[in-house]
Amino acid sequence: MTLTTNVNVEAQAIEAKHASKKLMILSEEEKNQALNHLADVLEREYETILAANKRDLDNGREKGFTEAFMDRLSLSQERIADFAQGLRDVAKLEDPTGRVLTDWTLENDLQVEKVTVPLGVIGMIYEARPNVTVDATGLALKSGNAIVLKGGSSAINSNQAIVEVMHRGLEETKIPKETVQFIASTDRAATNELFTMKAHIDVLIPRGGGKLIQAVVENATVPVLETGVGNCHIYVDENADVEKAINILVNAKTDRPAVCNAAETLVVHKEWLNHHKEALTAALKENQIHVHGDDYIQGIIPGSQPAGQEDWANEYLSTDIAVKAVDDITDAITHIETYGTKHSEAIITEDAEAAEKFFALVDAAALYHNASTRFTDGGALGFGAEIGISTQKLHARGPMGLPALTTVKFLMKGNGQIR
């Protein structure tokens, strides 16, 4: 079954904007109560959600989706309890709005305050995982924002059931249920409508694969918070410690290959390689890492496939890795600059000057010296919750917590001041 309901995206966005005005004047206490109540309701009504999820799973099986995909789609009472716990955790975070960032008084006694406020309405465009429906709603409401949710068609029944349960829950709180809008359509045109709805939507956040993100960035006139594509490099410098280099490479590649902070390319100094080829080859073999190498690498690492242009740019999201040999750090930086996605890049070296150069010249959200790229993550860094990892430079860069969902107002209090 696919939904073919006619939806009025603009009407929903307008409804969200109106509701956001009521949400933004609620107290932190009122927002937290609502989030905790939503958590309870999700746990209580888990069977409704599982019934809808079964319909998505049946559809998925019919369409022959992969096991990994079906696993991401699949819900259980336990997973729903995790969603609920996520909402309770967000309730405990500091309210990012209403914070006076700076205040001063002009010579004419005009008082100036720069205060954080909600953005207004967030448009969330995402793919398979139904957890985004709950996570994104929690983060939006906590930061005083309404949200328009447009999930992937493969999870539409699960997402709709989750939103219906949350709507019933919100009716028993101070937060208007219209702050959470779900676009119940599998039609791509509905997504495209969101792209240009500047009057009602303040920011679009795409979460998913590179193609989805690219489509949003290229077609949206609504400002976008770009997230997540990570073609991350580990550069092993001439003076890298062999144990650190191999441990970090294996961890960054194999700990969770499908995430955006996993390593996709090893850039390695030829001198280092010549000294440590046996150790590297053994580690790659032991960890079943499949190498796509340039000519030089193919002559050194047995069983490596030839790497082409597309390998340097590829986000494998598997235990495959592209390997490039370089003559020096300058070549390494040039390669990263050419193919990197400005997410996370690491240098392994005992040479402090080389690390300093790497930090200064490589343009990315997160740079590592002698550590795994896997730490580019809101949870690992102690941010408490994460909307995504920004690979853009404006507004927010790197792991984005609640403050990324706010903007500022200058509030000026006078007694008749003129210029």
Added chain:
Amino acid sequence: MTLTTNVNVEAQAIEAKHASKKLMILSEEEKNQALNHLADVLEREYETILAANKRDLDNGREKGFTEAFMDRLSLSQERIADFAQGLRDVAKLEDPTGRVLTDWTLENDLQVEKVTVPLGVIGMIYEARPNVTVDATGLALKSGNAIVLKGGSSAINSNQAIVEVMHRGLEETKIPKETVQFIASTDRAATNELFTMKAHIDVLIPRGGGKLIQAVVENATVPVLETGVGNCHIYVDENADVEKAINILVNAKTDRPAVCNAAETLVVHKEWLNHHKEALTAALKENQIHVHGDDYIQGIIPGSQPAGQEDWANEYLSTDIAVKAVDDITDAITHIETYGTKHSEAIITEDAEAAEKFFALVDAAALYHNASTRFTDGGALGFGAEIGISTQKLHARGPMGLPALTTVKFLMKGNGQIR
């Protein structure tokens, strides 16, 4: 004479990107020395610039440009000395890069620093005034950014001469002259090429009229810092002090009608109006403010023209004003929400609760209680220099100083940490 030189915009942008890598590692001292040297060179070579400016003025006269336009275009030795002083002032400002915003250490001893860094390459698209060529270059270089300048065709000879003088100056400094690129073309296609040059340009800043800004926002895939269109409102509430209301209205409307923080619409509570119509009418007349009013206003203010839809949305940039009568503050806020440009909005009232409501519900960069909207200005607020006034919500809102030209990097220093 118009220039029809064939230009290679992409080659220039790539050159800027390369040069930016050399600029971003210079010390603050080296950047300041360069800016001060540029100031000296501009003053020394003012005659070259004036000769080019004469060609633009001759062209402008031929084309029958208005006096006001010709005045904005026209340079003099004194104006060039002002440009030079602007560069010296920017040299004195705090370097916005290299600042550690936060730092902490994870439990595994991984050290994390969040540091400000230059954006990279700024694309500046602007209209008549040649001063932007110098001002924007100074702000870009001080913040470690290269800049690609695309000025209006009416000032192309002046702009090119200014850049040639600055290039000669830069050759005697540590800053590569390739950090300042000038697109020497009057062809609109050259501007459009900048819109999608994501690989080489990190941000576009349009400065000029609403149409220019709209064209950039709608067509650019490069991130945009939107500046400047201000349809600012003065809302005179039921309990407004008559003297404050009239002083502020007259100041906001007439002090400098052509700037973006000038008032364009008066929204007035009917009760207040009925008590103070004589005082208001007299003040409008005395200050030669021309009223476009709704039906209610036309019945009260003699000589007012009828206001239509287009008046409510108009940025007159003259001593014309749209006037709307409302029954209460809710109507006022709805009107502002419908027609405002999220720049600067003021409420005049002695009622603290009304002011609080206005501050909470009106969505704009700057909100005023009992003061003129004219203070939304980097200079007036003490920011020292201003790239423009952002009317967008992401990255920077309100007057933008040097920090708006930076982004951040997370720098992680480890000793082999893995997850």
